[in-house]
Amino acid sequence: MDIFHINSTQVTQLLDPAAIPAEHGFLWLDVTQEEVGADLGAWRDAVARITGVQIYDPHLTDAINPAHPSYFDSTQDYAMVVFRKLALDPANGNTEPAESRDDRRKVPPALSKLVTKPVTFMLMENALVTVHAPNSRTIDITRQRLLEYRRREGNGHAGRPPSSPTELMLRMLNAMVDQYLDLRQPLTSQIDRWQRALLDPRSPFSDWVALLDARIELRKLDHLCEGQRDAMQELRDYIVDTQDENNRGTDLMLVRVNDVMEHITRVLNHAQRLEGTIESAVQIHFSAMAHRTSEIMRTLTVITALFMPLTLITGIFGMNFAQMPLLQDRSGFWITMGIMGVVVVVLLFLFRRKRYLEDRGRGR
Structure with missing residues (x-):
């Protein structure tokens, strides 16, 4: 488990959990699912010693469940957000187990990137706990940026470290959603190629299995985005209910949550449009075949x-x-x-x- 202390001036990685600074700031506890699953009780006690918050057993089980959907839940001491992020494509360095890769359908490269893994955020008053699969690109980039941070005069709002656990979590969530936004162009290009192939009278279309798999993947992306949007809506309600409405920091958090929800909605709408495009192209294809037969x-x-x-x-x-x-x-x-x-x-x-x-x- 990696522990970081974050305040307004610097970010420090703590090698000794007992050496927690007394100055203002908050803690970020980052751990993999394998480390938590090795000994649930020991890890829960370690988090309780560092943060003073006891995590409930059902939430621990959810945190190490690789198939858990996007979800939000809250208690008196902390809130839990489960968010499914994109996993890297195996050809680009994904470390996904071989047995799970063998069971996957043979889909085009653009659609094979729709493999997702859950990241669990446990939001506390002065700490953020993240539980994720090994080799998470978003988590690694966030850690690198925080550790390389040096406060400079005039660097503006974009260069400052996060001021609260909620802001740190929303920054990572925004980066995860942006990965879905990057999929729109390759997905659109793949669907356009299939449209031209479906309507080309000179050569019969034969890649029906890949087309069906693409529709299945788009439907999965549709359901995935709906779950993510519901979880973000629950998080937004939680912030509104627990934070001071007249606080500028609360307004910033709500703006960030709304931005994440808007990005999720854009991905959801795009997936629905692509799914409708596939269905329309197939219908036009069979209409053209019927016309030719006529x-x-x-x-x-x-x-x-x-x-x-x-x-x-x-x-x-x-x-x-x-x-x-x-x-x-x-x-x-x-x-x-x-x-x-x-x-x-x-x-x-x-x-x-x-x-x-x-x-x-x-x-x-």
């Missing part, structure tokens, strides 16, 4: 209609009668062929007049 059937029908009277004529002259008109005539064959040709020309004229045959060249 064109083929119409052509075959016209050909059949042209040969029906010709078949009738040949059937009549194929009867076994001794005496038939034109049968003994030397020009009977050519007269019959001429009649058949006239019948074809008349039928073509009628079909064209009735618009049974489209002039596609004129349309182009």
Whole structure:
């Protein structure tokens, strides 16, 4: 477990939990799920000694559950937020276990990044506890920025360290949501490629399994964002109920929460639009296939209609009668062929007049 002491002037990593500074500030306790799961009781007692807050057993179980959805809960001493963040793609350095990777569907690279892992925040009055999977990029970047912080004159609001555990948590949540925002462009590009492939008449579309998997992943992203938004709404209500409404710090926290919720809503709306785009493209594809089939059937029908009277004529002259008109005539064959040709020309004229045959060249 890593312990950081954060105040308005500096950020210090504490190697000895007993050497907690007495000056103003707050603590950040960062730990992985494996460390907590190794001995739940010992870790809970260690947090109680450092922060003076006893964490309940059900919350400890939730913190180490890798399948826990986004969630918010609060007690008299602390509040707990579970937020599912994006995990790195295996090709980009993800350390996801091999057994879980083998069970995943084969989806395009842009959609394979929708693997998520939970991060648990336990928000206390003077401390923030984070429980996460190993190699969390957002947590590592936050730690690096805090440890590299040096207060400079005129650096402005953006360069200052967080003033409270709530602000630190919201900064990390905002960074996690921004990862979802970065997915919008590759997801849109992938869907656009599928749209062109679905509507290309020169080559049949065959990647139906990947398309179905993409729709499943987008639906999963939809449900994921809804859970995240509900958790953030509960957190916002908690801040409003527990903090002073006339405090400038409370206003800043509410602004940050609203910003995170707005980003989540943008991701949710984009996922819903992409899902609707896939469904529309599939419907247009099958409509185009039905139209093409109708064109083929119409052509075959016209050909059949042209040969029906010709078949009738040949059937009549194929009867076994001794005496038939034109049968003994030397020009009977050519007269019959001429009649058949006239019948074809008349039928073509009628079909064209009735618009049974489209002039596609004129349309182009």
